[in-house]
Structures are given as C-alpha cells and as structure tokens.
Amino acid sequence: MPHVLPLTMMPEGKEGKVVSINAGQGLKRRLVEMGFCEGSLVTVHRSERGALVVVVNGIKYALGKGLATKIMVSDC
C-alpha cells in the first residue's frame, strides 16, 4: 500500500510521485512550472539539513522545508 506523505518525510534516496500541492495559487503555479505537477516523479537526494535537494525531470533543486511540506507525495 503506498502512503501519502509530505515530501519532507521522504527518506533520502527514495523516489515518490507527486499527489497534490497544498499551496496558495501563485506558489502552486510556480511549482508546477518548475516541474512539480501531479504525477511527476520526485527523487529526494538530501533532506537532513534545513532544506532539501530534490530532482524532478532531471533538474536539481534546493527546496526550503516550508515549501516541501506542502508537496504531498506517495511512495511507490
């Protein structure tokens, strides 16, 4: 059974599928434009410090914790 959890809870090195983004409109759109759409695969490279390093569509981003909690993923 896949769980749905915020991106911050994903262990390092794991890949998940974006389920939803619980952010205000501007922010949500921005994230979608950077490649965080529903269904896209996100790999978490780093999450033990303040911010996360994630890869989506082959592009690497540094992502603040606050933002990352708003992205819900299902581990698969």
Place this chain on the structure above:
Amino acid sequence: MEKKKITIALAGNPNVGKTTLFNAITGARQHVGNWPGVTVEKKTGKRTYKDTEIEVVDLPGTYSLTAYSLDEVVARDYVVEEIPDVVVQIVDATNLERNLYLTTQLMELGSKVVIALNMWDLAESRGDKIDTRKMEDFLEIPVVKTVANRAEGIDALLEEVVREVDKGEHHEHEVSYGDDIEKKIIELEGIVGKDSALSGKYPVRWLSVKLLDGDENILEKIEGSSVATQVNSVLSTIKKDDYEAAMAEKRYETINTVLPQICVKCVNEVTFSDMIDRAVTNKYLGIPIFLAMMWAAFEVTFTVATPLMEFVDMFFGWLAGVVAQSITNPVLGSLLGDGIIAGVGSVMIFLPNILLLFLMISLLEDSGYMARAAFVMDKLMYKIGLNGGSFIPLLMGFGCNVPAIMATRTIEDEKERLVTILVNPFISCGARLPVYLMLAGAFFGRNAGTVIFGIYILGIIVAILSAKLIRGTVVKGKPSPFIMELPPYRLPTLKASAIHMWEKGSIYLKKAGTIILAGVVFVWLLSAIPAPGVDAAFASEEILGTEDSLIGVLGHIIEPLVAPLGFDWKVAVALVFGFIAKEIVIGSMGVLYGTGEDEDALAEILTAGAMTPLTALGLMVFTLLYVPCIACVGVVKKETGSWKWTLFMMVYGTALAWIAAFLIYRIGTAIGWGL
C-alpha cells in the same frame, strides 16, 4: 542599398546560455555565471548579418511568461509589450522538458520563435539523441543546434532568424486544454474580442488563456478596459487554483506526448554533479567544506598578491622620481607628487588584491558551487528571517556591494529583498580592503592576516544580527519559500574567469582614474589653500596638509565628532572623503600626512605616534561599518525606491560604526591595551 533593421530577443530559462550566446552573436563581453539570476537586466547589442542590421536583446532567465520576480518581469514585459521581430528561445538540450514549457507559452502568444538548441555538446556527450527534424515538424518552429561557448551554430541561427522575419504568413500554435477549459476560453475570447484596444494589441486566445491562468498583469489590463465586468463575472464562476494547475499540467502533457518522439534516450543517471553534491551538501560536512573553500580563496587573495603589489609600488616610486626630476614648477610638482601620485598610487597598489579577489569569486560562480553555498546556508538564513536565496547577494558583496545589491532582484519576496539590500553594505567589499591592508600591515605585523579575517567576520556577524533585528522589528515577516535550481557543475576555465575578473577589475581601474583621482585632487587642493589669516603661498611646503591649510580648518570643525573615538582631524577628513569611495580613506591620508606614494612611509608615520594599534583597529571597524560609498547609496535608493530606507541604512550604519569604534577605544584604553 538601405540596410534592413530587425530586433531579436534572447529568451529562455535561467542558466541555459543566453548571455553566452548574446556575447557570441554581438562580440560583447557580458558576464556569464553558472547560477540562476546572473542577468538581472536586459542588455542590448548590435550585429550586422549579411544586409540585415540586428539588434539583439539579452533577457533575464524566466521559466514562463507568468512572471514572479523582478527579473522575470523584465523578460516577460519585453516579449509581450515590445514585440521583437523574432524571439530566439535558447533551449538547454540536456533539459528539454522544462525548457519546452516556455516554448508552449511563446507559441500561444504568437511570437515568431526560433529555437537555439544550446548545450548541444553536453547532450551529445551524454549520449542523448535528439531528432531536430522531428522537433521542427512537431513545433513548427525552426530549430538550430548551437554550442554558445564555442560560438558554434551562430551563423546558421542568424540565417534562420532572417528567414523567419521574411516569412510573411505566420500562425499561432495552440495547446489544447481539454473540453472544460476550452469552453471557458471560447467564452472569454468572445468577450475580450469586443474590446478593440486589447484585441488589437494582443492575441485574443492568449489573453483568455492568461486570464484563466490567473495572470495578475493581464487581470490589471482587463480592469481598465470596457469589458471588465463581463470578464470578472465569467472568472467568478470558476475555481481559480484548479484551473491554473490544470492548465500548466496540460502544457506538460502536450510536451510529454511529443518528447519521446524527438528525443531517444534522454537518460538521467547518477552524474558526477550528483556525486559532488552528495559530499558538499552533507549534513555535517557542508558548512566546514564551504568555510574551507572560502579560506582557500582568502589565502590566494592575500598571499599571492604580495609580489605583484611590490611591482605596482616600484612603478609608482619610479613615476614619483620622474616627476620630481622633470617638473620644476612647485605648484604643479606638488599637485602631481603630493596629490595625484600619492593619492592614486596608494589606492592602486591594492589592485592585485582586488583582481585576485574578483578572480576567486568568478571561479566560485562559474563552477556552480555558489548555488550550493545558498543551499548549505539556508538553515542559518532561515534563523535570521531570510532564506538561502539571500545568501548569494551577500556573498557577492565581498567583491562589490553595488552589483550584489542589484543581484537581490532575484529575490521574490519584497520584504526579504529589502532586508538583504539594507544589510549588504556590512559585507566588506574590495574597496575597503586597502584600508585594512594598510592599517593592519602597519600595526599588527605578523597577525595582520588574522586581524583582517576578523574584520571580515565582524562584517558578517553585523550583517546577520542586523538582518535579524530589522526582520524582527521594522520589516516583520516569515521567511518566504525557498526554491533554487542547482545547475550541474562545470569546470571553470581560466579564460572565462579571467575575462570576468578583468571586467570588474577594470571598473576599479576606472574608478581610480576618475572618482578617486578627483577626490584626492580635491583633498590636495583644500590642503594647499592657506587657512584664512595664514600668510603663506598656495601649495607651499610649510602649509601642505597641516593645520594652516583650509583642510586643517575644516578638519578641526568636525574633529569633535570623532574625538571620542581617538581619531584626530586628519582621520576625520579622510573619513568624510571616504564617502566618495572608501579607498580614499587611505588615499587622502597619503596626501594629508605628506608621505607621497610610499606606503611604508605612511605606515612609519602612523606607527610613530599618529595612531595606536587601538585607534587603527577602531578606524578599520569604523570604515567597515559606516555609511557606504556614494555609488552604493545610489543603488540602494534605486533598488528600494525609497529615500526613507536609504537614509535609514546610512544613519544606522554610521551610528553602529561610531558605537563600535567608541567601545573599542574606551574598553581598550581602560584595560590598557595597545597604548
């Protein structure tokens, strides 16, 4: 034959090589850097290709035509409002999916687009197989392969651009959004089409799409039009958030259906960049690694510069000798020797340090490490109410605060941007370095390096605490969400970094030849005019730089202000003129103490009693913190758009400087240190 004139705009995501391509086309030397947000303003250049005169505009990077931060607004407004003849979209061949998102938006806008498929070399070496023929067929846009940094494919690109302009017929491409959304689009099209002012200027479908997209800029345009109420009533029937995301996803869907057909094996495996990142973003090692890299840069800046400084010193010594021998007119001789050579020479001697400092910063930027530093520092920045994005502008302040403050345009949150601007001047720029080098060298001998490092650290601490203070009181708010692309590492080439260094270094040279020259000549002039009531000739030996000159009188007027800090009138004057440019603090001391271009002589006079290690330390700290130079004040005004904040920054800094120097002097004296 009359030449044809066209304008083309270079658009694209951040960091895809726009500026590099711009330089390759126009032969200009704009700065490129391997982190997002290097180009924050649009730049223009010219190129004649065959018989067409092409004006080329380099735009800041943008992910889409819905703009979020200031630099993105610049790009988007240009494409939408100025309507260049052709938009050349630079697409990173190693990153098709996200890059094509912008393409879909340009297509919708109806721009004439030519795609420069850049970084072709990287895609090829990775083993990607991109079928540009198919890509052209699907997108109905000409695609040209380029490798911007080797200037490959430039002519082919210009050829396509010229052909595209000549092509008369042109159709708008569409993304189909699915029945529900399409219905709304058609409904809106019908309404918007009735306003001829709007529909004459922008494609109607595009306007409608943007309205559903919640684009604030377009909403504003509608507000002022004849169809405002009708549009609003349609928009009020839908759930905005859902529409926006759904539309963005449709665009991706469109891209994803064509992508597999044009790109075979666009693989993503563990790259060397990933490996480096694993270490430099390590929980425990990240910050220590950052500090070690900083220290290496620091070491090169200071130690390696020593012999080069000796050369500059020899040159000015020689120059002073030539002047002394060949100029017999005493006034002219004094102007050149005591004024210009003394003042400019004592600033120029630090050119090697400045150049090396800039070289180090360029290397950090070009390698891609800068963005990682922002990541590593995010946690700390969060604690002071900012986010990692504010860190790069702060780091750049070590070179010069002016471009650093301009670089804050990449920060989306207005409040955060304001705070980052206000504390930036506390990051010690290259211009203040000569002051430390001179004073620390004279008074702290072997420990000079440590003292200077300490001054730098102090600047950082003051910046951090001030940010926390300002963020907790006058500019309240939570840190905004942090997201930043981490571009792949690249081995910086010495050539690129050297060019970059030279660009910044030549500004320093120019400054020495203009502002600093004017400043020291002015100081010399004031110190050559006899004070009222003193009977002496203009520029005569006995009054030059003494209390019997006009500057002595002025100095004594302001002396009481700094006397509690242990500074005498000459220091007071030097500090006043340091407002023009911080290097002048040292330059005008050279003039005032009558030591000419000879650094060692100035050091000797100072250590012989004009100052103590304590006042020297106080002066260094004061120079670090007090009101930044004119250029910096100007850019703060421009970027904040407010005199109130500019004045706040000036007063706050100067007050801090005064208090800090006062404490150093008083406490130091009380415990009997450095007397």
Place this chain on the structure above:
Amino acid sequence: MANTNKMIFAMVAGILYVVFGILKMLEGFGIETGLAESLLIPGDFFGGFCFVVIGAVFLYAVKELSAGVHMGVSYVYVGILMSLVFMAVYLLVMGADLLMFYAVKSEDYEGWRIIDSMRPGIYLGLLSLIGYFYWKDRFTTEMTKV
C-alpha cells in the same frame, strides 16, 4: 573490487590530512609539537582546520563504503578535488615566494630556499594527484568542460 582500492586510499589520505591538520592547528596556537620542523608544517590555525575538513571528507568515504554504500565514492572524489584545490593554492604561494626572491629581491627573503615554501599541502596533494590520474575517467568524462 575497485571500491576496496578507493577505501584504502581514502583511509590513508584521511588519516594523513587529519593528523597534519591537527599539527598545524596546534602549531598555530603556539604549542610546540616537535614534528613541525621536519615535516615543514607551518603554524596556521585556519589552514589546519581546512586540512581537518579534507581529512574528514575522506574518512566519511571510508564510513560509507565500509557500510556498503556505493555512493560513498562521492566523498573520495570530493576529497581529491579539495586537496587538489589546496595544492594549487600552496603552489601559487610558492610561486609568489619565487617572485619575491628573484624579481623583487625583497630583504625579507634573504637566504630563502625553495624548500622554505614546501608545504604539506603540496606533498600530500601528490597523493591525490595519483588518485586523480588513476580514476581519471570519472573526472574527465563526467565533469563536462566548458
């Protein structure tokens, strides 16, 4: 197995850098270690700290590799890159000394010999240079030159 080689390499380099770094820091505090003279270690607190960092990066590689984490090799590469950066820094410093001696003929440099500018950063860096050439493929094919 290639990783065993890397692990041994990282172990040796890690211990060397940490030990030299600590010696440097101690000397920087003015504590005589007695080893400084023969190993050409100057007293330098911050420089010593940097060495400890490089050593720690190598040792982290050992930690991960021995736990069977293949990506642990990342730390070996980064350790090598960092020690090469520091080697370059000290070579530049040596070049500056050469200039001071031959071109400037500064009084402070009377009796200077090239060995006076020989630093651990340089001879320890040789080790990393060997590592670099040994695993060169990884560096050259994947660190795309610009």
